[in-house]
Structure formats: C-alpha cells, structure tokens
C-alpha cells in the first residue's frame with residue numbers, strides 16, 4: 136500500500152472478477168433506468184472485506200478491516216453517467232455494508248443498515264448498482280458500526296470523472312493525487328473488534344437455532360417499541376451498567392493508511408499543475424498547511440467552487456472532500472502538514488501523523504530531507 | 511520473592527530460556543532498585559489491571575452428632591489484586607508484575623491477610639513464564655462453587671506439608687513455571703514449587719526449599735469462544751514432591767480433567783466438568799493426624815453439572831450441582847460431598863445466591879471438625895475488574911488467535 140497515485144480500479148483492471156457460486160444477500164431491486172442484469176454496459180467491480188494486519192508505521196502493526204485487504208480501499212474511478220455494479224462480499228465475522236458517500240443514487244443502494252438494507256452477513260455478497268453521478272471526488276465506506284468500522288480501515292476514494300473536466304480545462308494538471316485522511320485509536324479498535332467478533336460468534340449460535348430475537352440484537356421496530364421495552368426492564372447497551380463510558384482517543388493520524396514518516400510524498404514536476412483530492416474519512420478535523428506555495432482550492436464535496444480560492448491552509452472536516460490544484464513553481468522540498476499540530480504525532484511523539492512533503496522531480500538541492508522520529 | 515526482578519532486553523529471553531533448559535533460577539539485580547528515573551527517556555506505557563472481589567455470605571452449619579448449629583458471617587476468598595504490564599524492547603514480548611492479597615480461610619481470624627500472588631511474569635505468543643508466589647497447579651480448572659475451597663479436599667491435590675490450618679496451603683505456593691503454547695489453545699507447563707511447609711519449623715532451612723516438580727499439558731479454549739465451543743478445557747498433570755522422610759524420599763500425584771459444554775449456547779448453556787486426582791502419597795500411612803489426611807494415598811473425583819441462563823446474552827441466573835468423592839486407599843475410608851447452588855445476577859458483576867453443601871468425612875481426626883455436616887450459605891458476591899491505560903491485546907484474544915498474533 137501507499138504507492139501513489141492510488142491504484143486505479145476499473146473494469147478489466149486488476150480488480151477481481153465477480154466469483155461464481157457466491158451466496159447472494161437479499162438483493163435490492165435494480166434502480167430505474169438501469170441496464171438489465173448482465174449487461175455489458177456495467178462497469179463491474181468486486182470488493183471483499185477481510186481482517187488484515189496493516190502496518191501504519193515501521194514496527195507498528197494493527198488488525199484492521201479492509202476492503203480487498205487494503206487500507207485505504209482501492210480507489211475506484213469511473214466516468215460520469217457510467218452504470219456501476221459492485222459485488223461486495225463479506226469475508227469477515229462482522230456485518231458490513233458499503234455507503235457511497237456523495238453519490239446520488241437509488242436509496243436501496245445507499246448502504247445504510249436497517250435504513251436501506253439489512254447488513255451483509257459473513258459469506259454473503261450484495262450487489263450495489265448505481266449510475267455514477269455527480270461528477271467529482273467522493274468516497275465509499277462501511278456504514279455498519281460506522282464509528283468502529285471506518286476507524287478500522289473501511290474507506291476508499293470514489294472518483295467520478297468528466298470528459299470535459301472544468302478543473303482540468305482551467306488548470307491543465309498532469310498529476311492527480313488522492314489523499315484519504317483518517318485517525319485511529321489502535322487500542323480502542325482492537326478492543327472493540329475483539330468484542331464485536333466475540334458477540335457475533337455468540338449470535339451465530341442463536342441464529343442457527345432460530346433464537347436470535349431482536350432484543351438480543353438490541354434492535355427495535357421503532358422508537359415506541361424501544362421506549363416500551365425500557366419501561367419493561369430492558370437494559371440498553373449505553374447504560375453504565377453495561378458499558379464503561381469511553382470515546383476513542385486517536386493516537387495515530389493517517390494519510391492513505393500511513394502516518395509520517397511512512398506517508399507518500401507529493402511528487403511534482405516543475406512548471407506543471409498537480410491536482411490533489413483530499414478526503415477526510417476520519418473523525419477529527421484537519422487543517423492542512425502547505426509550505427512554499429499557494430494552492431487553488433477548486434472543489435468541495437466534489438463540486439467545483441464558483442471560483443477557485445487561493446490559499447495555503449485547507450480545512451478538512453470529517454466527511455468532506457476538498458480538491459486543490461497546485462502549480463509547481465518553487466523547486467525544493469516543502470512540508471505539507473496538519474497545522475493542528477496535535478495531529479502531527481505518533482502515539483504522542485513528535486514528529487509524525489498527518490504530514491507529508493512536496494518533492495520536485497529531478498531537483499538537486501543543497502539540503503536533502505532525512506527522517507527524525509523524536510524531536 | 512525478596513527483591514524486584516527487573517528484566518533487561520537481554521535477560522528477558524535469557525531467563526526464560528534458562529528456566530526451560532535447566533531450571534536455573536533468576537539472577538538478583540540489586541542495581542535495579544536504586545537507579546533513579548532517567549528524565550531523558552520517557553516512561554514506557556504500563557497497562558494496569560486492578561480488581562476487587564468481595565465474596566461474602568451468611569453461613570449456617572449443622573453437624574450430625576457433634577457440635578451445635580453455628581451461624582457465621584464469612585468473607586473469606588475476598589481478594590484484591592493489581593497487575594502491571596509493560597512492553598519489552600523485543601516487540602512481541604511483555605513483562606509484568608502481579609500482587610494479590612486475600613482473606614484466605616473461613617476459620618482464619620479477621621484481619622489475617624494472605625499474599626496469594628506476588629510474582630513477575632513474562633508473556634509472548636508462545637511462552638509464559640512466572641516466578642514468585644502464585645496459584646499452583648493443584649487443579650485443572652475451578653469448580654462452580656461459591657468459594658474456591660468449598661471442595662478443596664476433593665478438588666485440589668493436597669499439599670503433603672500442610673498442617674490443615676488453612677486451605678490456602680494447598681493453593682498458593684512459591685513457584686517458577688514456564689508454559690509453552692505451541693498453538694493458541696495447546697499448552698504444556700513445567701513448574702517447580704515450594705509448597706508451604708508447616709511440618710518443619712518455619713526457621714528450618716528446608717521450609718522454603720523447592721519441594722515439588724511437575725508438568726501439566728492440555729487444551730484450553732480461548733475465552734471469547736468458551737461459551738460456544740464443546741470443549742472448554744482438557745488437561746492432565748503430574749507432580750513429584752520431596753518428602754525427605756526416613757522411609758520415603760518422594761511422593762507423586764497425577765490429575766486429569768475435562769470441562770465441556772454439553773449445550774454450547776450463549777443464552778441457555780449447560781456445562782459439565784469432571785476431574786480426577788490420584789495421590790500416591792505415603793501408602794503405608796494410617797490416618798491419625800490432620801497432616802496424614804493430606805499425605806496418605808488417596809484418590810478423588812469431582813464432577814459438576816451447570817446451567818447458565820444469560821437473557822439477551824447478559825448474566826442472569828446460574829445453577830450448579832457438584833459431587834465429590836474421595837477414597838483413602840489403605841484405610842478404605844470414603845468421603846464425599848454434594849454442593850448445590852444458584853446465583854442470580856443483580857448486575858454484570860454482582861450476584862446474590864444460595865449454596866447448600868453436605869459433607870461426609872467419616873473417621874477423620876477429631877481436630878479436623880465434624881465428620882458429617884451440612885451448611886447453607888446466603889451469598890453476596892461482587893467481582894470488579896478494571897483496566898487503566900490499556901495498551902495490550904491478550905495473547906489469547908479472538909483477533910490474535912484467528913487473524914494473526916500481534917502483541
């Protein structure tokens with residue numbers, strides 16, 4: 136992982152083909168206007184969820200949940216208007232979905248458990264079908280147990296390209312980078328994953344003998360049913376008798392699944408434009424500051440801004456995507472870092488975290504960067 | 511353990527290895543005690559597990575043909591521990607220290623505290639090492655009785671050096687043990703122990719000498735799957751101990767047990783345990799003193815059947831029936847006990863319950879209590895465990911077992 140730009144995932148590309156003999160989850164109806172099942176018009180993708188060991192820094196390895204074993208998940212690039220067919224197979228013990236963040240689609244393919252579909256169980260495959268729109272930088276992520284599952288690695292970029300891209304027309308960029316930011320409390324993730332998998336294994340037993348009722352899953356038909364159950368002695372899992380209050384406290388801040396100094400540099404060519412798509416798939420804000428250059432902020436949530444905004448610091452709220460373009464006109468090595476410097480640490484040790492740098496191709500400076508782990 | 515054992519990067523592995531190979535004891539490092547902290551080097555992370563367990567009951571005891579019925583307020587088995595663990599420089603390894611105190615025995619005077627655990631330990635994926643004081647390997651698994659010594663004459667290998675004053679004599683020892691885990695569930699340990707010796711005078715040189723050597727092998731299901739698997743634990747062990755009697759140098763015992771889920775269900779669970787002990791002891795011994803009852807040749811068997819109801823997978827109610835039988839081989843004396851109990855969970859860590867026990871121990875020395883007695887105990891039990899500054903996953907967690915080990 137980590138080589139830039141992110142691998143393209145296209146039909147006929149390196150993504151695995153849909154496997155024969157899959158156990159299909161209860162399917163959602165095809166969206167209106169969709170080509171018939173099996174049509175060659177679909178751009179088909181397969182994603183499989185598994186538990187992996189992911190190295191966020193040399194020597195720091197954590198268990199994560201990863202689409203196709205990658206953190207972040209493979210970047211998917213399609214053209215505006217393409218019909219997209221994604222077979223998602225769950226090869227883990229926990230339940231999952233995929234939510235297509237920023238895409239406008241038929242609600243049955245939006246991937247929100249208990250709202251648009253049942254969660255996808257172990258061994259099941261669910262097909263998401265939608266038309267790629269609107270144009271721009273979006274992402275996809277699990278929407279089951281989201282606070283844990285996203286932290287644990289279930290996110291990837293989803294780029295909808297347009298042949299006549301207004302950004303490219305104005306700023307003829309030759310490079311296109313994607314940086315997915317996230318934050319993780321590895322100990323909390325580990326603890327929660329263990330608890331979640333153990334719980335699922337117990338529920339499996341009940342399911343097999345047809346005894347897994349809604350209350351055992353802490354599920355209710357509606358708020359009224361919950362209120363009634365609580366009045367009758369049901370103990371919700373958020374009460375102190377069942378949990379010890381604790382929020383994850385992120386200790387590692389990742390760019391494309393890695394923390395500095397393991398993050399990939401932004402490699403630019405002097406005199407050329409570079410587009411960088413930042414996606415915040417984490418749960419903290421970032422304030423990315425770029426040294427030695429002003430960039431043009433061109434898109435937010437995938438949508439072009441009315442006019443490019445010149446700046447050197449980009450605010451990146453959780454769930455937002457922000458695109459910038461950058462003219463490489465000042466050769467050197469330049470830091471790009473979160474200016475909330477509490478996010479430029481690894482386990483509290485500075486420097487690290489959400490930091491990378493700009494590197495000019497072929498540049499020979501009088502000072503060359505090296506790595507420091509502890510200032 | 512008179513001194514704190516500090517493991518350096520070098521010694522952590524070397525010392526584990528030395529124990530495996532030759533039973534060589536650890537080196538005392540006096541240096542460790544006086545060194546001031548180094549402000550230039552930040553303190554490594556320490557995970558602290560702290561726990562309190564209050565086991566309280568109101569007991570009523572009736573004996574047949576002996577003393578009058580007795581009422582008693584009992585808080586034995588109440589326990590407090592603190593365990594600190596820290597990573598070692600070698601990334602897969604960790605070390606820690608455990609200290610635990612307990613009120614050992616129903617018949618001890620209030621205020622008597624026993625150091626149950628005081629040890630340094632080392633853990634890696636495939637190896638655990640413990641040196642100091644701790645629970646011995648006198649049983650394969652605990653029985654579902656209110657207290658861990660309710661059936662101790664049957665459930666545990668008896669310490670041949672016990673005076674009978676405290677049941678803790680059979681449970682807590684000075685120990686150095688090494689356990690190898692070739693897979694997350696299979697284990698084999700080798701242990702050397704100093705069983706508390708009340709036969710020798712406390713100041714005698716031999717009182718704290720290593721006097722027991724043994725090994726245990728078995729299979730243990732990981733905690734996350736313990737309720738939903740058929741096999742929870744299967745194990746067997748042997749111990750050889752030095753008697754140093756004029757007529758006999760060594761004794762030995764052997765034990766084996768199996769703990770199965772007859773119904774491996776997280777809501778309605780039924781489990782069954784069976785454990786047998788054979789203690790060769792001193793075959794010619796005639797039961798005369800209390801100590802003789804620990805040292806004479808004997809065989810015992812215990813079995814329990816338990817039902818646990820976990821409504822919506824939360825602790826709700828559990829009930830157990832336990833039977834225990836023992837025979838002193840030479841004298842042909844049979845002893846048995848039956849325990850029935852039921853506990854209702856007021857909270858995830860709090861239970862109230864009742865336990866009935868019948869004991870028949872004919873022809874035991876008089877100083878040892880009534881030969882036939884029954885008791886009823888109304889129990890109120892709280893077990894609190896908390897972890898601060900969590901930094902580790904457990905060696906036998908689900909993730910570490912099924913998705914590759916990470917420290």
Ligand SMILES: [Cu+2]
Nearest residue numbers: 231277279284
């Ligand atoms: Cu998920």
